[in-house]
Amino acid sequence: VQAGARTKASRVLHGVWLLVFAAAFPAALGIVPIAALAAVLVHAxxxxxxxxxxxxxxxEHRGEAVVLAATAVAIVATNMFEGVLLGLLLAVAKSAWETSQVHLEVTGLEGSGAIRVRAVGHATFLRLPKLLDQLEALPRDREIELDLSGLRHLDHACAAALGNWEEQRRGPDGTARRTTPSVAP
Known part of the structure; x- marks a missing residue:
């Protein structure tokens, strides 16, 4: 780009030329000092x-900044492969955490009738403890209608845990019931 390249083909040709020279003249790479190659990589x-x-x-995007900084520090502290691998793992973990947002909309706590609980978002094992804590905090002496229609994803661990919660909560007096079929995991 700094030399005036403007097309995608110029980027591809840049990579092709590097590959051709590295394959055609491998001995030339052996002459270049490792410190010089490291300096080129650090500069790039x-x-x-x-x-x-x-x-x-x-x-605006604190998580992205943390991943970027951790990757840069890991590359300098260890080596290129391990640093990039760490950055990739951090990015995957961040994405998994961000896409597993689930919250409960609870209505009817004030009255004496049934409490309606609507789950919204992506229910994954990452948020399961928080989800179960919120369900356990509901009054035990009232009927609870669990609505799962707002879930875009329900993984197997959450489906099993919600089923177990429902069975425990139902007990002999039948105080919990599911009002919508569960979402397919």
């Missing part, structure tokens, strides 16, 4: 870091 990596946009990135 530094250019990839959005230094000017770091503050807005931190304010």
């Amino acid at each position: 990596g530094w250019k990839l870091l959005p230094v000017r946009t770091w503050r807005p990135l931190w304010r």
